[in-house]
Amino acid sequence: MKNVLSGILFLLCLCCQRNNVxxxxxxxxxxxxxxxxxxxxxxxxxxxxxxxxxxxxxxxxxxxxxxxxxxxxxxxxxxxxxxxxxxxxxxxxxxxIPDSHILEAVEVSTGYQKISKERSAGSFSYIDQSLIERSVSADIISRLEDVTPGLQFDKRSSNPSNGNSGTSLRVRGINTINSSSSPLIVLDNFPYEGDIESINPNDIKSVTVLRDASAASIWGARAANGVIVITTKSGAASGDMKINYSGSTEWTERPDQYYSRDFISSADYIELERWLFGQGYFDAQENSSAQPVLSPAVELLIKMRDNSSLEQQVDDELKRMSGLDVRRGIDRYLTRTGSAQQHHVSISGSPARADYYVSVGYNNDLNNQVSQSSGRFTLTTRNTFHVLPWLRLKSDINWMRGEEKDKGLFSGISSYPYNELMGQDGRAGSIYTGYRQNFKEESMAQSGVDWLYRPLEEMDRYSSNGVTNRLILNSGLEVDILDGLSLQGMYRYQTRRGETTMEYFSDSYYVRNLVNRYMQSDGVSKFPDNGILRLDGTDEKGYDIRAQLNYRKSVGELLDVDALAGYERRELIQEGSIAQYFDYDRNLLTNNNQLDYVTRFPVKPSGTARLPTPLASLTRLIDRNVSYYGNIGLSFSSRYTLTGSLRWDASNLFGVKANQKGTPLWSVGTAVFLSSMKAFQRPWLDMLKLRLTYGYNGNVNTGASAVMTAYYSTNYSTGLRYAEIRNPGNPQLRWERVGVWNLGVDFSLFDNRLQGSVDVYRKRATDLLGQLETDPTNGFVVIDQKKNLVNYGAMDTRGLDLQLSITPLRRSFEWRIDKIIGSTGNKVTRYEFDALSGETLRTRVGNAYSGAIVKEGVSLDALYTLPWHGLDEATGNPLVMLNEQKSQDYTAYIAQLSVEQLQHQKIQVPRYYGSLRNTFSWKNFNASFNIVWKAGYYFMRSTVNYNTLYSMNKMNKDYENRWQRPGDEERTDVPSRALITQTNLGGRDFVYASSAAVMENGAHIRLRDVRLAYQLPQNHSFGKGVRATVFIYGNNLGILWRANKHGIDPDLSQATLLPGRSWSAGLRIDY
Amino acid sequence: MKARILKYAMCLVGLSFGCSEQWLDVKKDQKLIVPSTIEDFQALLDNTTIFNMSDGYLGEVSSDDYFCQDDQLESATESQRRGYVWDKELVETYSNTNFNDWANNYQKIFYANVVLEGLNKMEAKKDVAAWRSCYGQALFWRSWGMFQLSQLFCIPYAPSGNSGVLGLPLPLEADINMLHERMGLDETYHQIKDDLTSSIDFLPPTSNVKTRPSALASFILLSRLCLITSEYAQALIYAESGLNINDRLLNYADLSSDEAYPFVTENLEVVLHTTMSYLPNGVLAEGRLRVDTVLYKMYNEADLRKDRFFKQIDDYHTFKGMYTGTLQFFAGLGMDELYLNFFEAALRVGKRDIIKKSLDYWLSSRYVEGYDLIWDNDGDILDFIMKERRKQLVFRGIRWFDIRRLNQNEGSEIILQRKIKGDLITLAANDPRYVFQIPTNVLSLNAKLIQNER
Missing domain, CATH: 2.60.40.10 (Immunoglobulins)
Structure with a gap:
C-alpha cells in the first residue's frame, strides 16, 4: 500500500515536473x-x-x-x-479554415508599397515565381514574353545576326509619337535604368506590371508607358533555413542560313553579272583611279574580253563558281550549336528577428557564332533585421560581373554568293573587298604586306573583351512611430563600370589594309605595322534617396486606411570614354600615337589623305529628379475600395524654364466586391470584383529644349572646336500627358476552377511632342541629331486585356489552361501640320517603324504603302497612276506624291495577340506547352532593289521570281531587271518596293515552348526533406501556321536569320 | 527616441526641399550648350560642314567646262543627267533631299543670323577683337550664302534696272518659324553688298585659318559682285584694296605636273577654302568628267596650266588641278580670281596702264619663262584677259555666273551646246534655264514663295 502510494506520488510529481518544464x-x-x-x-x-x-x-x-x-x-x-x-x-x-473565396493572396509590389491585389483598384499583371522559373533564359525580360497580359514585344527592328536585338517593349500599346515608349523598369523599390541582363532571374520572386493610372501614377512622369516592377527574393517568412540549387544547360540549334532572303543563287548571280558587264555597267569602275573592288566574276569577264583565247578557261571557271554557295561555308565554319549553362545556389531563412537571403549565380554562354561567348556571375544578399519591435533595418548587396568575348571580325562574307571560305587548295579562301584584287596583289608584291582578306584566317586576329561590374547597395530603415504610422527611409547606391577592350592584331585585315593604303614608294608605310587597341569605358554612378511616411490602420470595424506620402530624389551620372592607340605592341605593352596627322600623304590607290586620328571622346550625362508623392487607399467593410494618388515630378531637363520642370500627376480609383452583395451571391460565384480608375501619367523627352542648344565637337582636320546647332529652341515646350481610363472585372467561379480578369482601357495622350519640319529657307533642317520638337500632337489608344485560368480537371490528374488575349489599337487625333510631300515623303513610305509618317485619323503604327497597279506587259516595268492614266514616268509620279495617295489601312504592330498555355500534372509529373498567336498586322517583305543590287551587291531572293517575258505579269509582281538607264531612276525601285505588292499579312500561330518536369519522390536517396525536380524545356519551337506564303517569320520580319530552336535540361533541388 | 528620429527625418526632408532649385539646374549632356559666349559663336562659325563643304554644284553641272560621254551619262544618277541636259524639270535627288543648294545656303544664313543676334546681345564686348572678328565673319557668311543663291535661283542682274524682278527671301533673323516672301532682285543684291562692305570694318585683313573669312576675302567677293552688276569702277576699287593686303601668286613652274593632284590644299593662293558638295555618282565624278575639247585647245604649249590642270584619259582629258589637293572641287576664293577681277575691271574702265606690272607677274607665274605678250589695243588685251579668266577659273563654279553676266551685260552671246547620242542640244544665251527651280519640298512648306519659270 505504501509502495503504491509513493509510486503514485512519484508519478504525480513527475507529471507536475513535466508540466512545469x-x-x-x-x-x-x-x-x-x-x-x-x-x-x-x-x-x-x-x-x-x-x-x-x-x-x-x-x-x-x-x-x-x-x-x-x-x-x-x-x-x-x-x-x-x-x-x-x-x-x-x-x-x-x-x-x-480554407478560404477558397480569396484570390490567391497575391501581394503585388508597386515599388512604393506592397498591397494585396484584392484590395486595390488598379490593374496589375502578376507573374509569380513558378511562371518565372518555367523558362530558362538568362535575362528576366525574355521570360515575360507571351505570358504577361498587356505586354507586347515589338521586334520589328530586330536582326539577331547583326547583333541587333532591337526589341522594344510596349505595355498596352503606344501613346507617344516622338518620345520614348519604353515602360519604366523598377527593381525592388527604385527605377532601374541599368542593363536588365545583369539581373539573375533566379533571384527574382515575382514581376508585377502596373498597367493603369491607379497602379502607375505613383511613378508620375515616367509612368505613361506602364511600369514593370521586379521583386527579388528575400528571406521573409521562409522559416527554417532553406537551401536551393537550380541548374540547367541549354543547347541552341545553328541558325538556318537558307532562311535568309538576302541571297541569289550563284548561277543566277553570275548570269546577272554577265548581263551587266555586256552593257558596260562596270566600265566607269574599271577605269577609275580609285580602283574600287570588282567581283571575281567580273574580273574574269574582263580577262576574257581582253584576251579571247582565255574564253574557254573563263567559262569553265564561271561554271564551277555557279555551283558554289557561301552559306555552306558559313554554316560549317562560322557557326556552331550554342550552349549555355546556368547554376544558382541560394540559402535563405528567417530565424527570430532576422530574414536573410544569400545567393550565388553563374552563367556561361557559347554563342551560335563561333567567335562569341559570354559569362555572368552574380552574388546577392538581402537581409532584414528586426532590431527592435518598432525598428527594422534592411541591407542588400547585389553584385554582378559579366564578360563578353569576341575573337574575330567577319564582315562582307556574303558579298557574293559564290565566295569560298575554304579554298580548293586547302588554304582559307580570300574574299574580294575594298579594292580590286589584282591591284592589291601587285601592291602587296611590292610592299611585302599581305593585303588579301581571308575570313577564316581572321579568327584570333581580333579580340574584343567586354567586362562589366555592377554593384547595387540598398539600405533602409523603418520605424514604427505611432499606432499604424511608420516612417521609412531608403537609400540605394549603384555603380557600374564597363570596359571593352578591342584589339586588332597586326596581322588582322583591318591593320594590313591601313598599312597598305599608306604605303609609300620607299617601301615604308606611314601607318605603323602593329596592332591597334581601342578602349571603351563607361561609368555609371547613381543614388536614390527616399523618405516615406506610411499609415495603416483599421478604424472601427468597417474602415481600413492605407496611406503613404513621401519625397524622393535621384541622381544618375553616366560617363563614357573612348580611346584608341596605334602602333600597339601586345607583348611590350607599348604604343605610339605621335604620328604626323597633319601632312597629307600619298595613299594607294590614288590621292592623298591624312592619317586617321585615333579616336578619343568623352561624354558625360547627368540625370537628376525630384519628386513628391502621396497615395491613399480606403477600404469599407471589405466591400468598397477608394484610392487616390498624387505626384509632382521635376527633372533637370536642359534649358527648360524652372517652373516647367515639374508637373503634377494624379489618379483616382474605386473597386467594388460585387460578390459580397446579397444580390450577387451564388453558390458557383466565388468572387466578383469591379474596378474603375482614371488618372494622368506623364512622359519625358530629354531631346526637347526651350532654348536653342548647340553641341560641341572637334574637327580633326583643322584642330578647331566647332559647334552644331541641335535644337533651335521652343519656349512653348510642355510635358506630354496621358489620361487613362480603365474598367476591370476580376472573377472566380466554380470554386476557383474558372478565374480571370478582363480590363478595358482608353488612353488619351495630349501635348505630344513631334518633330516639326520648317521651311528650309529658315535654315534649320531636321535631320540626324537635330530636333525641333513642338507639343502639337494628340492620340487615342484603346484596348482590352483578358486573362483566364480554367481548370477543367482537378483530381489526381490536373489540367489547367491559362489564356491571355490582348487587343490594342491607336489613332492619332491631332497633328497640326501639313503632311510631307514629294521627295521627303519618298524616304518615309514603306518604313518598318512607327511614326515615320503621322496623319490625323490614322494609327501611328499604320503601314503606309503606295497602291500597286501591276507590271507593264511589254517590259515588266512597274506601272503607276499619273493623272488617272497608267504611266511609267516615275519621277513625275514621285514629284506629285502626297500622303493622301498612300494606302494606310493596315498596321504594323499586332492588333490582336494572345497565348494559350496548357499545363498537365499527374502525380509527380508536370507538362506544359505554350501556343502564342498574333493577328491584325502586316509587314513589308524585303524585296529586290535593282539599284542597290547592281551597285552594292545587295541580293534578294525575289530576284529569281522576276518578270522575264510577256505574260509573266500574271504570275509575279517583281519587276523585270532594270536596264542600266533605269537604275538611276531610284523611282523605279521605289514604286515597287514601297507598294502594296510587298505587303504581307503577319498573322501566325507559333508553338513557343514545351516543358516536362518530374519531381523525384521525397524519400529518394537524396535524403529526407530534400525535394528535387528535373525538367526538360524546349523553346522557340517553330511556327505552326502563318498567313504569308514566303516562309517569313512575321515577328522578326526584318531579320536576316532566325535564332534557332533551343533545348534545355535542368535540375532543381530544395532542401 | 522615436520622436527624435522623426525630427531628424523631417529636417532631412526640409533640407532637400531647400536645395532642389539649383540642384536641378545642371545640364543633362555636358557637351550641350546654349550659345552665349564669343567662343561659342566662333565655334558655330567654325562648323565646316555647314560653311565650307556644301557650295553649289548645280551651276557647274550646267556649265561648259566639261562634257560627258553617252555611255557614262547613262550610269549617272537621274538628277545629274537632267542637270547635264538642262532639263526643264530638275529633280533634286541628293541622298537626302533636304540637302540641296537651297537648304545648304540658307543654313549658312541661319547660323550667321544666330551669331549676329547673339553678338548684338553682348554690346558691351564689341571692342574686343574676337567679338569684331566673329561679327565680321557672320556678316560675310550671310552674304556668301545669299550670293550663291542669287546666282542659282534668280535671273541675271540687269544693270539697266530690275524692277518687278524676283530676288530671294532674305531672312535677317534667326527665327525658324517665319515664312518669308521673295524680295526684289535689287534688294537682294543690295543686301549682299551691304553685308560685305560692313564686314570689312570688322574682319582682320587676312586669316591664318583659311576656312574663316577675312577682309581680303570680302574684297574678292565684292570685286566679283561688282563685275556681275557691271559696276566696274567699284570692282576696280575693291580689287585694288584686296591686292594691297596681299598680292602673292603661286609660280606654276615650281609645281610638278606628274602628281595626281599638283596643287596642295590651302596653298598660298587660297584665301577662303570651301569645296563643292561631293557626289560620287554625279556627272562631275572622276570617271565621267571629260574636259571640254574647245576649252582644252585654248591652252597653248607655253601654258603651264596645260599639264598641271589636266590628265590624259582615253582620247580626252580629265581635270586634276583642284586647289583642294583632292578630288573635291574648290569653290572658294583665291588670289588668281582677284588678279583676274582686277585686270578685267581696270580694262573695262579704260585704265590699262595700272595693270602692266601685275600682268607681267601673272604671266610669269602661269607661262614658261620668256613668254611675251604683244600690247596692242585695249580690245585685244581685254580679249586676252577674258581668255585667261576662262582658262584659269575652271571647275570652280565661277564659269556659271560668268556666262550669265557676260550674256546679260556684255551681250556676249555665249551659247552652250551638248551632243547627246548624236543629237545637238543648245542652251541659248539668256535662256530661262539659266535659273533653277526652288526645290518642291520648300514650296510645300512655304506657300508664300513664288516658283521660277523655266
Missing part, C-alpha cells in the same frame, strides 16, 4: 485543414507582434521554444484564414 520550455502543436484534416505544410506561426516563431513541417507539426503559457500566437497559411489562439497545452491541434 513545459510551461517554460516548449510546446508541440499541429496544424491541419479543418475540412479534410490533412496536414498543412509550411504554415507560419508568429507571435502577437508579427515576429516569426516557427513553421509547420510535412506532418503539420511545429514546435515553439521558450513560450509562456497562454501566449497568443497567430497561425497563417496560404489559402487559409489566419487564426489567432493562445497556447495552453502541448499537442494542441489547430484547425485552419
Amino acid at each position: 513545459l510551461a517554460q520550455q516548449r510546446y508541440m502543436a499541429r496544424v491541419v485543414d479543418s475540412q479534410t484534416r490533412f496536414a498543412i505544410i509550411g504554415a507560419t506561426v508568429r507571435d502577437s507582434m508579427g515576429a516569426f516563431l516557427s513553421a509547420s513541417n510535412e506532418q503539420g507539426e511545429f514546435m515553439l521554444q521558450e513560450m509562456t503559457k497562454g501566449q497568443i500566437v497567430k497561425i497563417s497559411a496560404m489559402g487559409y484564414q489566419e487564426q489567432q489562439s493562445r497556447i495552453t497545452t502541448s499537442d494542441t491541434l489547430f484547425l485552419l
Whole structure:
C-alpha cells in the first residue's frame, strides 16, 4: 500500500515536473485543414507582434521554444484564414479554415508599397515565381514574353545576326509619337535604368506590371508607358533555413542560313553579272583611279574580253563558281550549336528577428557564332533585421560581373554568293573587298604586306573583351512611430563600370589594309605595322534617396486606411570614354600615337589623305529628379475600395524654364466586391470584383529644349572646336500627358476552377511632342541629331486585356489552361501640320517603324504603302497612276506624291495577340506547352532593289521570281531587271518596293515552348526533406501556321536569320 | 527616441526641399550648350560642314567646262543627267533631299543670323577683337550664302534696272518659324553688298585659318559682285584694296605636273577654302568628267596650266588641278580670281596702264619663262584677259555666273551646246534655264514663295 502510494506520488510529481518544464520550455502543436484534416505544410506561426516563431513541417507539426503559457500566437497559411489562439497545452491541434473565396493572396509590389491585389483598384499583371522559373533564359525580360497580359514585344527592328536585338517593349500599346515608349523598369523599390541582363532571374520572386493610372501614377512622369516592377527574393517568412540549387544547360540549334532572303543563287548571280558587264555597267569602275573592288566574276569577264583565247578557261571557271554557295561555308565554319549553362545556389531563412537571403549565380554562354561567348556571375544578399519591435533595418548587396568575348571580325562574307571560305587548295579562301584584287596583289608584291582578306584566317586576329561590374547597395530603415504610422527611409547606391577592350592584331585585315593604303614608294608605310587597341569605358554612378511616411490602420470595424506620402530624389551620372592607340605592341605593352596627322600623304590607290586620328571622346550625362508623392487607399467593410494618388515630378531637363520642370500627376480609383452583395451571391460565384480608375501619367523627352542648344565637337582636320546647332529652341515646350481610363472585372467561379480578369482601357495622350519640319529657307533642317520638337500632337489608344485560368480537371490528374488575349489599337487625333510631300515623303513610305509618317485619323503604327497597279506587259516595268492614266514616268509620279495617295489601312504592330498555355500534372509529373498567336498586322517583305543590287551587291531572293517575258505579269509582281538607264531612276525601285505588292499579312500561330518536369519522390536517396525536380524545356519551337506564303517569320520580319530552336535540361533541388 | 528620429527625418526632408532649385539646374549632356559666349559663336562659325563643304554644284553641272560621254551619262544618277541636259524639270535627288543648294545656303544664313543676334546681345564686348572678328565673319557668311543663291535661283542682274524682278527671301533673323516672301532682285543684291562692305570694318585683313573669312576675302567677293552688276569702277576699287593686303601668286613652274593632284590644299593662293558638295555618282565624278575639247585647245604649249590642270584619259582629258589637293572641287576664293577681277575691271574702265606690272607677274607665274605678250589695243588685251579668266577659273563654279553676266551685260552671246547620242542640244544665251527651280519640298512648306519659270 505504501509502495503504491509513493509510486503514485512519484508519478504525480513527475507529471507536475513535466508540466512545469513545459510551461517554460516548449510546446508541440499541429496544424491541419479543418475540412479534410490533412496536414498543412509550411504554415507560419508568429507571435502577437508579427515576429516569426516557427513553421509547420510535412506532418503539420511545429514546435515553439521558450513560450509562456497562454501566449497568443497567430497561425497563417496560404489559402487559409489566419487564426489567432493562445497556447495552453502541448499537442494542441489547430484547425485552419480554407478560404477558397480569396484570390490567391497575391501581394503585388508597386515599388512604393506592397498591397494585396484584392484590395486595390488598379490593374496589375502578376507573374509569380513558378511562371518565372518555367523558362530558362538568362535575362528576366525574355521570360515575360507571351505570358504577361498587356505586354507586347515589338521586334520589328530586330536582326539577331547583326547583333541587333532591337526589341522594344510596349505595355498596352503606344501613346507617344516622338518620345520614348519604353515602360519604366523598377527593381525592388527604385527605377532601374541599368542593363536588365545583369539581373539573375533566379533571384527574382515575382514581376508585377502596373498597367493603369491607379497602379502607375505613383511613378508620375515616367509612368505613361506602364511600369514593370521586379521583386527579388528575400528571406521573409521562409522559416527554417532553406537551401536551393537550380541548374540547367541549354543547347541552341545553328541558325538556318537558307532562311535568309538576302541571297541569289550563284548561277543566277553570275548570269546577272554577265548581263551587266555586256552593257558596260562596270566600265566607269574599271577605269577609275580609285580602283574600287570588282567581283571575281567580273574580273574574269574582263580577262576574257581582253584576251579571247582565255574564253574557254573563263567559262569553265564561271561554271564551277555557279555551283558554289557561301552559306555552306558559313554554316560549317562560322557557326556552331550554342550552349549555355546556368547554376544558382541560394540559402535563405528567417530565424527570430532576422530574414536573410544569400545567393550565388553563374552563367556561361557559347554563342551560335563561333567567335562569341559570354559569362555572368552574380552574388546577392538581402537581409532584414528586426532590431527592435518598432525598428527594422534592411541591407542588400547585389553584385554582378559579366564578360563578353569576341575573337574575330567577319564582315562582307556574303558579298557574293559564290565566295569560298575554304579554298580548293586547302588554304582559307580570300574574299574580294575594298579594292580590286589584282591591284592589291601587285601592291602587296611590292610592299611585302599581305593585303588579301581571308575570313577564316581572321579568327584570333581580333579580340574584343567586354567586362562589366555592377554593384547595387540598398539600405533602409523603418520605424514604427505611432499606432499604424511608420516612417521609412531608403537609400540605394549603384555603380557600374564597363570596359571593352578591342584589339586588332597586326596581322588582322583591318591593320594590313591601313598599312597598305599608306604605303609609300620607299617601301615604308606611314601607318605603323602593329596592332591597334581601342578602349571603351563607361561609368555609371547613381543614388536614390527616399523618405516615406506610411499609415495603416483599421478604424472601427468597417474602415481600413492605407496611406503613404513621401519625397524622393535621384541622381544618375553616366560617363563614357573612348580611346584608341596605334602602333600597339601586345607583348611590350607599348604604343605610339605621335604620328604626323597633319601632312597629307600619298595613299594607294590614288590621292592623298591624312592619317586617321585615333579616336578619343568623352561624354558625360547627368540625370537628376525630384519628386513628391502621396497615395491613399480606403477600404469599407471589405466591400468598397477608394484610392487616390498624387505626384509632382521635376527633372533637370536642359534649358527648360524652372517652373516647367515639374508637373503634377494624379489618379483616382474605386473597386467594388460585387460578390459580397446579397444580390450577387451564388453558390458557383466565388468572387466578383469591379474596378474603375482614371488618372494622368506623364512622359519625358530629354531631346526637347526651350532654348536653342548647340553641341560641341572637334574637327580633326583643322584642330578647331566647332559647334552644331541641335535644337533651335521652343519656349512653348510642355510635358506630354496621358489620361487613362480603365474598367476591370476580376472573377472566380466554380470554386476557383474558372478565374480571370478582363480590363478595358482608353488612353488619351495630349501635348505630344513631334518633330516639326520648317521651311528650309529658315535654315534649320531636321535631320540626324537635330530636333525641333513642338507639343502639337494628340492620340487615342484603346484596348482590352483578358486573362483566364480554367481548370477543367482537378483530381489526381490536373489540367489547367491559362489564356491571355490582348487587343490594342491607336489613332492619332491631332497633328497640326501639313503632311510631307514629294521627295521627303519618298524616304518615309514603306518604313518598318512607327511614326515615320503621322496623319490625323490614322494609327501611328499604320503601314503606309503606295497602291500597286501591276507590271507593264511589254517590259515588266512597274506601272503607276499619273493623272488617272497608267504611266511609267516615275519621277513625275514621285514629284506629285502626297500622303493622301498612300494606302494606310493596315498596321504594323499586332492588333490582336494572345497565348494559350496548357499545363498537365499527374502525380509527380508536370507538362506544359505554350501556343502564342498574333493577328491584325502586316509587314513589308524585303524585296529586290535593282539599284542597290547592281551597285552594292545587295541580293534578294525575289530576284529569281522576276518578270522575264510577256505574260509573266500574271504570275509575279517583281519587276523585270532594270536596264542600266533605269537604275538611276531610284523611282523605279521605289514604286515597287514601297507598294502594296510587298505587303504581307503577319498573322501566325507559333508553338513557343514545351516543358516536362518530374519531381523525384521525397524519400529518394537524396535524403529526407530534400525535394528535387528535373525538367526538360524546349523553346522557340517553330511556327505552326502563318498567313504569308514566303516562309517569313512575321515577328522578326526584318531579320536576316532566325535564332534557332533551343533545348534545355535542368535540375532543381530544395532542401 | 522615436520622436527624435522623426525630427531628424523631417529636417532631412526640409533640407532637400531647400536645395532642389539649383540642384536641378545642371545640364543633362555636358557637351550641350546654349550659345552665349564669343567662343561659342566662333565655334558655330567654325562648323565646316555647314560653311565650307556644301557650295553649289548645280551651276557647274550646267556649265561648259566639261562634257560627258553617252555611255557614262547613262550610269549617272537621274538628277545629274537632267542637270547635264538642262532639263526643264530638275529633280533634286541628293541622298537626302533636304540637302540641296537651297537648304545648304540658307543654313549658312541661319547660323550667321544666330551669331549676329547673339553678338548684338553682348554690346558691351564689341571692342574686343574676337567679338569684331566673329561679327565680321557672320556678316560675310550671310552674304556668301545669299550670293550663291542669287546666282542659282534668280535671273541675271540687269544693270539697266530690275524692277518687278524676283530676288530671294532674305531672312535677317534667326527665327525658324517665319515664312518669308521673295524680295526684289535689287534688294537682294543690295543686301549682299551691304553685308560685305560692313564686314570689312570688322574682319582682320587676312586669316591664318583659311576656312574663316577675312577682309581680303570680302574684297574678292565684292570685286566679283561688282563685275556681275557691271559696276566696274567699284570692282576696280575693291580689287585694288584686296591686292594691297596681299598680292602673292603661286609660280606654276615650281609645281610638278606628274602628281595626281599638283596643287596642295590651302596653298598660298587660297584665301577662303570651301569645296563643292561631293557626289560620287554625279556627272562631275572622276570617271565621267571629260574636259571640254574647245576649252582644252585654248591652252597653248607655253601654258603651264596645260599639264598641271589636266590628265590624259582615253582620247580626252580629265581635270586634276583642284586647289583642294583632292578630288573635291574648290569653290572658294583665291588670289588668281582677284588678279583676274582686277585686270578685267581696270580694262573695262579704260585704265590699262595700272595693270602692266601685275600682268607681267601673272604671266610669269602661269607661262614658261620668256613668254611675251604683244600690247596692242585695249580690245585685244581685254580679249586676252577674258581668255585667261576662262582658262584659269575652271571647275570652280565661277564659269556659271560668268556666262550669265557676260550674256546679260556684255551681250556676249555665249551659247552652250551638248551632243547627246548624236543629237545637238543648245542652251541659248539668256535662256530661262539659266535659273533653277526652288526645290518642291520648300514650296510645300512655304506657300508664300513664288516658283521660277523655266
